[in-house]
Amino acid sequence: xxxxxxxxxxNPRRRSAEILAAAxxxxxxxxxxxxxxxxxxxxxxxRQASLYYYFDSKEAALExxxxxxxxxxxxxxxxxxxxxxxxxxxxxxxxxxxxSPMLDRAAFVMVFQRERRYLPKDSRRRVGRFxxxxxxxxxxxxxxxxxxxEFRRDLDCxxxxxxxxxxxxxxxxxxxxxxxxxxxxxxxEFTRLLVDGMTKAPRPPLRRVAA
Amino acid sequence: xxxxxxxxxxNPRRRSAEILAAAxxxxxxxxxxxxxxxxxxxxxxxRQASLYYYFDSKEAALExxxxxxxxxxxxxxxxxxxxxxxxxxxxxxxxxxxxSPMLDRAAFVMVFQRERRYLPKDSRRRVGRFxxxxxxxxxxxxxxxxxxxEFRRDLDCxxxxxxxxxxxxxxxxxxxxxxxxxxxxxxxEFTRLLVDGMTKAPRPPLRRVAA
DNA sequence: GAAAAATTCTATAGGTTTATAGACAAAGAA
DNA sequence: TTCTTTGTCTATAAACCTATAGAATTTTTC
Numbered sequence: 307x308x309x310x311x312x313x314x315x316x317n318p319r320r321r322s323a324e325i326l327a328a329a330x331x332x333x334x335x336x337x338x339x340x341x342x343x344x345x346x347x348x349x350x351x352x353r354q355a356s357l358y359y360y361f362d363s364k365e366a367a368l369e370x371x372x373x374x375x376x377x378x379x380x381x382x383x384x385x386x387x388x389x390x391x392x393x394x395x396x397x398x399x400x401x402x403x404x405x406s407p408m409l410d411r412a413a414f415v416m417v418f419q420r421e422r423r424y425l426p427k428d429s430r431r432r433v434g435r436f437x438x439x440x441x442x443x444x445x446x447x448x449x450x451x452x453x454x455x456e457f458r459r460d461l462d463c464x465x466x467x468x469x470x471x472x473x474x475x476x477x478x479x480x481x482x483x484x485x486x487x488x489x490x491x492x493x494x495e496f497t498r499l500l501v502d503g504m505t506k507a508p509r510p511p512l513r514r515v516a517a
Numbered sequence: 518x519x520x521x522x523x524x525x526x527x528n529p530r531r532r533s534a535e536i537l538a539a540a541x542x543x544x545x546x547x548x549x550x551x552x553x554x555x556x557x558x559x560x561x562x563x564r565q566a567s568l569y570y571y572f573d574s575k576e577a578a579l580e581x582x583x584x585x586x587x588x589x590x591x592x593x594x595x596x597x598x599x600x601x602x603x604x605x606x607x608x609x610x611x612x613x614x615x616x617s618p619m620l621d622r623a624a625f626v627m628v629f630q631r632e633r634r635y636l637p638k639d640s641r642r643r644v645g646r647f648x649x650x651x652x653x654x655x656x657x658x659x660x661x662x663x664x665x666x667e668f669r670r671d672l673d674c675x676x677x678x679x680x681x682x683x684x685x686x687x688x689x690x691x692x693x694x695x696x697x698x699x700x701x702x703x704x705x706e707f708t709r710l711l712v713d714g715m716t717k718a719p720r721p722p723l724r725r726v727a728a
Numbered sequence: 729g730a731a732a733a734a735t736t737c738t739a740t741a742g743g744t745t746t747a748t749a750g751a752c753a754a755a756g757a758a
Numbered sequence: 759t760t761c762t763t764t765g766t767c768t769a770t771a772a773a774c775c776t777a778t779a780g781a782a783t784t785t786t787t788c
Binding site: 321352353355356360 | 764765767
């Protein structure tokens with residue numbers, strides 16, 4: 307399968323990418339276990355058995371789809387963390403970076419989010435580590451915000467990071483169903499919601515509203 | 518199956534409830550399509566075929582599990598909406614009510630959240646309506662907060678409601694994995710995060726932080 | 729304790745699904 | 759052209775899974 311020749315790869319994996327995209331689409335639509343290899347083949351207009359030229363097993367296909375779905379998240383977040391700017395601005399960019407992959411590989415991202423738990427043990431562990439690392443980076447941005455005096459000192463950074471990511475992940479459920487939702491708009495609204503809640507609050511205590 | 522006698526139902530569905538709980542547990546763990554009726558039977562220590570005394574099909578079991586998982590949400594939210602108090606307080610109670618079912622029927626709730634899309638068309642439509650109604654109620658609480666002058670006038674209530682619910686739903690993923698997380702603590706933190714972001718802000722514009 | 733109801737069992741039909749083996753075809757490289 | 763690589767096909771084994779039928783067993787009611 308893997309050619310060992312020194313140089314002869316004119317079109318390395320163009321078709322392979324199409325196969326993978328079909329798998330991602332079908333896994334996203336019907337769930338990993340709800341999708342059959344026949345379903346994938348139907349999308350491509352080829353025979354079910356032909357798929358096995360591209361992957362060794364359905365689970366291996368899931369692994370590849372998940373890998374692409376997870377790609378870049380940690381790197382983008384790390385870049386934000388390492389950049390300069392206010393913590394508030396970084397939060398915006400974190401959210402933006404978290405949502406952006408939905409634009410060009412929604413199916414992959416959704417499969418990574420929802421189906422990774424069906425990965426075989428080994429790769430599940432690997433993506434588990436990956437996710438925790440990603441969360442850690444997000445958390446570190448919040449912590450830095452606290453350290454810089456920009457966010458309130460009693461902010462629960464861990465919980466807040468999870469909340470932020472939860473909010474972002476939820477967007478996959480309605481991103482293409484809600485009218486007029488764009489990444490920028492979402493990032494702006496989410497940031498606005500969260501940042502005020504994190505910011506050191508020279509704000510009067512919750513006031514009672516008369517009627 | 519349904520006794521037509523006038524009165525003789527001493528213990529209606531005690532066993533039935535156990536069967537359903539086992540189904541919920543297995544569906545939650547392995548996903549609807551990843552779970553076999555054999556898996557459910559194993560949990561109960563009975564034979565696979567015996568399950569069909571309790572439900573007509575695997576999908577019917579999913580329907581019942583989802584129904585229990587969705588139970589009470591709209592009612593609780595409606596009660597909050599109809600109650601008196603500040604909008605901020607209502608948000609707290611909305612979140613609390615949203616998270617509370619995780620305490621006593623986590624598996625059902627998780628299955629409702631994640632597997633309802635595999636319901637047959639009819640019941641899927643039904644739960645779709647149910648969910649939209651629930652979202653609508655949450656949104657109405659936010660709108661009321663705006664109308665009362667408590668929340669900022671340009672708040673995107675729809676998006677904010679979705680964000681709130683997304684945050685809440687995400688909690689199911691780590692509720693029993695994160696140490697020291699309780700419903701009260703979550704509701705408190707989430708509310709604090711969101712309410713400040715929604716509240717009319719007599720707050721200075723985001724300040725630059727010098728190093 | 730006998731009748732009725734509830735619950736579980738055995739056995740199995742019938743369908744679906746993953747995956748393998750090996751042939752066939754096309755297209756580029758030598 | 760001939761060889762090689764790439765991609766697809768047919769056919770099928772083997773496993774698995776849902777659901778039904780009807781018998782057997784346990785529990786409840788009278």
